[in-house]
Amino acid sequence: MSGGRVRIYEVGPRDGLQNEARVIATQDKRRFIEALVAAGLREVEATSFVRPDRVPQLADADALLPSLPRVDGLRYPVLVANRAGLDRAAAAGADAIAVFTAATDGFARHNIGMDVAASLAAFAPLLVEAGSRGWWRRGYVSTAFGCPYDGRVLATQPVEVALRLLELGVDEVCFGDTIGVGVPSQVADLTRLALDAGIPVERIAYHFHDTRGTALANVAAALAAGARTFDASTGGTGGCPYAPGAAGNLATEDLVYLLDGEGYEHGVSLDGVLEAARLVSGLLGRSLASKVGQAGGWQPPEAT
Ligand code: MG
Numbered sequence: 001m002s003g004g005r006v007r008i009y010e011v012g013p014r015d016g017l018q019n020e021a022r023v024i025a026t027q028d029k030r031r032f033i034e035a036l037v038a039a040g041l042r043e044v045e046a047t048s049f050v051r052p053d054r055v056p057q058l059a060d061a062d063a064l065l066p067s068l069p070r071v072d073g074l075r076y077p078v079l080v081a082n083r084a085g086l087d088r089a090a091a092a093g094a095d096a097i098a099v100f101t102a103a104t105d106g107f108a109r110h111n112i113g114m115d116v117a118a119s120l121a122a123f124a125p126l127l128v129e130a131g132s133r134g135w136w137r138r139g140y141v142s143t144a145f146g147c148p149y150d151g152r153v154l155a156t157q158p159v160e161v162a163l164r165l166l167e168l169g170v171d172e173v174c175f176g177d178t179i180g181v182g183v184p185s186q187v188a189d190l191t192r193l194a195l196d197a198g199i200p201v202e203r204i205a206y207h208f209h210d211t212r213g214t215a216l217a218n219v220a221a222a223l224a225a226g227a228r229t230f231d232a233s234t235g236g237t238g239g240c241p242y243a244p245g246a247a248g249n250l251a252t253e254d255l256v257y258l259l260d261g262e263g264y265e266h267g268v269s270l271d272g273v274l275e276a277a278r279l280v281s282g283l284l285g286r287s288l289a290s291k292v293g294q295a296g297g298w299q300p301p302e303a304t
Pocket of ligand 1 (some may be wrong): 015209238248249
């Protein structure tokens with residue numbers, strides 16, 4: 001029953017924490033990331049080099065990144081939005097970056113202050129510079145299934161943006177269900193369209209939100225369509241900024257449980273993730289938002 005290899009891209013330290021009001025100390029973030037690495041995660045989006053006044057929780061990026069453990073095969077992508085951020089990331093020892101745009105102009109304008117075309121023009125020199133430094137590069141395409149401003153999104157829209165990002169040199173595009181409205185048939189359609197457009201499957205990642213309870217169903221649809229890279233946030237941190245109090249990021253422990261049961265190899269220990277999840281929930285002072293965090297894994301009893 002082996003489905004092959006799946007990559008789990010951990011977003012807890014960046015996407016999970018960025019909207020948290022309680023500021024977490026740098027050394028506690030480091031402990032959290034160390035626990036993620038100990039759990040076997042090898043791609044951990046660590047922080048964001050954006051304006052500290054915009055995202056106060058991640059204002060310690062310059063101190064955090066160089067303090068993290070470096071292991072062979074371990075990647076700590078960081079978010080950058082402009083030249084100043086790229087320079088800060090370089091000074092802190094970054095070797096992997098992510099840039100953030102959208103499938104829809106409405107979301108891009110509200111979120112990053114530019115329409116999609118302008119954001120691509122702004123990122124182009126950053127991606128060239130990062131490429132010349134030999135860095136790994138990811139491009140996020142948010143609102144891939146629905147937009148809080150522009151409404152329904154056709155699969156052609158995120159694919160179009162993904163193709164532009166790939167032309168600009170990204171190693172991977174990540175389709176994000178930013179407001180958690182996508183359903184499996186949309187995921188199947190988008191994956192098929194992306195593959196038909198010539199995007200290699202190993203360059204496609206998905207970032208699902210569980211806002212309306214569809215995240216794991218969407219993972220299953222993406223797996224069936226051939227996708228093999230998924231974002232997740234340990235502890236299920238990172239609520240939905242567009243639905244106060246609602247769930248956001250798919251929890252890493254929920255993803256790991258599904259992948260284990262389905263026979264996919266991913267190198268991540270469920271117990272290790274649960275340990276990291278308990279650590280982050282303690283830091284945030286609240287209970288875990290994930291299903292498996294609540295219930296635990298399952299060791300079948302011996303039949304009698
Ligand atoms: Mg997210």
